[in-house]
Amino acid sequence: MSKNQSLGFDTVMLHLQELVIWRLKHPKLSFEKAPQLDSQALPDSLLKQLIKVLELDAAEIAILILVLAPNLSPELLKFCVNQVFPDGGELPELGGIQGKNHRGILPTAETALFLIAGANIEARGRCWHYFDKHSKLIANKVIQLEKSEKNEPKMSGALILDPEYTSLFITGNIPEPELSIEFPASKIETQLTWDDLVLNDETRQEIRDLEIWLKHNETLQQKHHTTSRFKQGYRVLFHGPPGTGKTLTASLLGKYTDREVYRIDLSTVVSKYIGETEKNLAKLFDKAQYKNWILFFDEADAIFGKRTQVRDAHDKYANQEVSYLLQRLEEHPGLVILASNFKNNIDAAFNRRFQALVYFAPPGYQERLELWKKTLPKKFKYAPEIDLKTIAKTYDITGAHITNVMHYCCLQALNQDSLTITSENLTAGLKREYKKEEKMF
Structure with missing residues (x-):
């Protein structure tokens, strides 16, 4: 992580903390009166680049840093709640869920709605478009809204930052995907x-x-x-x-x-x-x-x-x-x-x-002759009695077969303390390939 990226994370997490505390204290105020993040003042980082490329508005920036928070500052939401309500109490409007291992509050779409619309029911309805498939963050696969539990409201689903973007923002790299059911x-x-x-x-x-x-x-x-x-x-x-x-x-x-x-x-x-x-x-x-x-x-x-x-x-x-x-x-x-x-x-x-x-046609004579020449590794050589033109004309096989024959011959040559491909080993290699294909040699 570069120094500039680290400073950028400090800035956005402090802004999110300020924003959440403001909203908890002023649930009925319009988001226009909320503390604003000057994204242009952020240090150069991949996060700043994404905000610029997607032309995110203030609400979308708030949603983005909200879903980034559990990866950088898992205690942030609980800290904000404790600051405003030190004696505790239920806050259903805040939303959020508890993970199996994560000890903080994981944001849901309800959490994001509360952040940008507060307790204003009309405003909450107007903000639903931030979570449909055409929204900038979801359409570009930056965030995803998980399905809610059966018979529960759609907005109670977890709001998650795509793992690739998480890695990209934090490390600057996207790990190569591994073969799995998720990525076959x-x-x-x-x-x-x-x-x-x-x-x-x-x-x-x-x-x-x-x-x-x-x-x-x-x-x-x-x-x-x-x-x-x-x-x-x-x-x-x-x-x-x-x-x-x-x-x-x-x-x-x-x-x-x-x-x-x-x-x-x-x-x-x-x-x-x-x-x-x-x-x-x-x-x-x-x-x-x-x-x-x-x-x-x-x-x-x-x-x-x-x-x-x-x-x-x-x-x-x-x-x-x-x-x-x-x-x-x-x-x-x-x-x-x-x-x-x-x-x-x-x-x-x-x-x-x-x-x-x-x-991709089977190789003809000229292609087979070229393959026999190209497949021979450096430092190895054919025995003088081997006539590649005759071999190429006689044996109608593919490049994969020729590679297999050459691999066999090179191993046999090394076993004989030699770098010469002999006629005997070449014939034996060809017989092996014909046998695999159940063809007469």
């Missing part, structure tokens, strides 16, 4: 470069077009005001046999456009329980909406497959899942890549919404 995806990276990716010319050009979109679409929309003219986001299908470079391409697109790539774990997303798959996907898309992430759905057939005729309730809800996906894909502002081994397995409704369909 994991980050993928690569140490390889574009030079290591072997594709035919047509596929390579389509990937260049994707890279161009990633680099320039934001400029097109913001500087040339094309948001209303062109759809947000980019949806593309990578299709072709396994081992032809689909995952590596997604990783390289992220690497060379400075974006994180998250591969969605479909086993975590898909649920046999009705409605759960949609909930899992909603969490994923909500988390990714304001990030510069690339979402990569590997083996997408499992969830983006063809809809079926409705014969029973299961078919009905399976089709609803596909329809929900169509809606979220249309709304997502970033790049979404679906990968499938078979294009025909993807529902036709998705095909119409893809900006591009990129076919």
Whole structure:
């Protein structure tokens, strides 16, 4: 935490303390008469930047620092109450809940309403808009209003600062999300470069077009005001046999456009329980909406497959899942890549919404020859009797297979105290790959 950030926190927490005490003493006064925070006088910090970018008004600033308080000054609300009411007493208008481990008062929407509207019922009604889905703080996922207990008022739900913003304000960094039901995806990276990716010319050009979109679409929309003219986001299908470079391409697109790539774990997303798959996907898309992430759905057939005729309730809800996906894909502002081994397995409704369909063909002779050359690690060499042209012509295998063969051969060479790939080891490695695929060698 920088010194400037620390001073900024002191300022806003002291302001909140002053504001709460003022409200407890003057429940009927208008918020216009409340102590005001001069956000321009705050030291430079990420909190100040957010206030400026979202153009928050005084009430919204008060709500923001109220939900920040439990993370920095957990005793603040209790302290304020004790200052004004040292003999104690019930304060239902203040709202708030007690956590399981947190010993202070956790603010609810009722707490925020009391802070900005006091006991004025008309004013409280007018302030409800601060907690609907279109409000600046909620629409931008800065805060969230938790569901209240069954049969209790909506505003009794806890008001929470998003964990990412909490970390961002306090530490200056957002921790990488971990694979879970809440976030069914994991980050993928690569140490390889574009030079290591072997594709035919047509596929390579389509990937260049994707890279161009990633680099320039934001400029097109913001500087040339094309948001209303062109759809947000980019949806593309990578299709072709396994081992032809689909995952590596997604990783390289992220690497060379400075974006994180998250591969969605479909086993975590898909649920046999009705409605759960949609909930899992909603969490994923909500988390990714304001990030510069690339979402990569590997083996997408499992969830983006063809809809079926409705014969029973299961078919009905399976089709609803596909329809929900169509809606979220249309709304997502970033790049979404679906990968499938078979294009025909993807529902036709998705095909119409893809900006591009990129076919990753099995490598031909020239691509295989290049792969055999590129996959050989530095300092290793092929034995003189190995003719790579003959190997490339004879064995019709993918880049993933060639990588597996080379890995096997290098280990065998090291076991023989050598850095030479022999014909015997190469043949043995090829046989292993053919056996795995249940093919005749």
